[in-house]
Amino acid sequence: WVGVEWFGFRKPAMRAVLEPRPGAFGKVETIAEGEERGPLPDITGLVAHLLDHGFMQTPRDSIAPAIARLWHLNASSPLTVWPAQYPLHQLRDLIEANSDGHWLPQGPSNVAFVMPVGS
Numbered sequence: 001w002v003g004v005e006w007f008g009f010r011k012p013a014m015r016a017v018l019e020p021r022p023g024a025f026g027k028v029e030t031i032a033e034g035e036e037r038g039p040l041p042d043i044t045g046l047v048a049h050l051l052d053h054g055f056m057q058t059p060r061d062s063i064a065p066a067i068a069r070l071w072h073l074n075a076s077s078p079l080t081v082w083p084a085q086y087p088l089h090q091l092r093d094l095i096e097a098n099s100d101g102h103w104l105p106q107g108p109s110n111v112a113f114v115m116p117v118g119s
Helices: 044-052 063-074 085-097
Strands: 014-018 027-030 079-082
Touching: 044 063, 044 085, 063 079, 063 085, 079 085
Parallel strands: none
Antiparallel strands: 014 027, 014 079
């Protein structure tokens, strides 16, 4: 029997942020003390929202590009796309703030999201 040692949440120091304007450059910035966000315990409601509005075709689709496409059409603030849990928090907050439930759906478009992995 091998014991498993669980490590606590590792606080990220930097985040990658996309500006809301089409064609705008993203930026990397320091995460201020107290603005750290850990993983969400359940994202099934977020995935269902993305599926219902056409931003994901299946639950196996990558969630970050789906959130970025929804954000591009339905939000006017910057979106943090990395660390991976940050766009989930922002999507949850956006859904909670949109009390009227009106969303522009993903339709045929030329919107793409690319996450660079290195330089």
